[in-house]
Amino acid sequence: MTEASRGTGVTVKAVPSGYPMGSEKQLIQQLTGIEIPAHSRAADSGILVHNVATAYAVAMAIYQDQPLISRIVTLSGGAVTHPGNWEVPLGTLASEFLNRASGFDTKPARLLMGGPMMGIELLDLHVPIIKGSSGILALTEQEISHKQSSPCVRCSRCVRACPMG
Numbered sequence: 659m660t661e662a663s664r665g666t667g668v669t670v671k672a673v674p675s676g677y678p679m680g681s682e683k684q685l686i687q688q689l690t691g692i693e694i695p696a697h698s699r700a701a702d703s704g705i706l707v708h709n710v711a712t713a714y715a716v717a718m719a720i721y722q723d724q725p726l727i728s729r730i731v732t733l734s735g736g737a738v739t740h741p742g743n744w745e746v747p748l749g750t751l752a753s754e755f756l757n758r759a760s761g762f763d764t765k766p767a768r769l770l771m772g773g774p775m776m777g778i779e780l781l782d783l784h785v786p787i788i789k790g791s792s793g794i795l796a797l798t799e800q801e802i803s804h805k806q807s808s809p810c811v812r813c814s815r816c817v818r819a820c821p822m823g
């Protein structure tokens with residue numbers, strides 16, 4: 659229990675830092691010990707998972723009659739001048755958002771909408787922030803891997819590392 663959750667009926671639990679800790683099934687297992695069976699949904703086990711932004715948006719809709727008009731966007735990467743979390747109105751151009759957030763220290767070698775593993779490469783900043791825009795990642799040349807992928811040799815080492823087993 660943390661100070662912020664006292665008296666709310668909410669329990670805050672810290673989870674270890676590891677990939678993919680935001681993944682629903684891994685998070686449920688970490689927090690409850692329950693393993694959601696393959697080909698089954700968490701709801702089938704009586705569990706619903708919402709991220710903080712969704713829970714907040716639901717609360718705003720119910721208590722304030724406010725539809726989703728903005729979202730928190732994480733700005734990060736070595737090329738960014740002021741990394742952080744920003745509340746950005748939906749529809750704002752990424753270029754405008756970057757200008758307001760003081761832009762880049764150095765020219766980014768790669769721009770991603772989203773995180774380093776699942777993000778989509780941005781070739782142009784003239785795209786709007788939408789409800790699925792979790793973040794903008796501006797990587798420097800030193801932060802990019804230039805390793806070439808090679809064919810699978812079926813060694814199965816990835817199976818041992820796979821969070822789904």
Ligand code: SF4
Nearest residue numbers: 810811812813814816
């Ligand atoms: S780790 Fe997995 S993907 Fe990579 S070579 Fe081995 S079996 Fe193939």
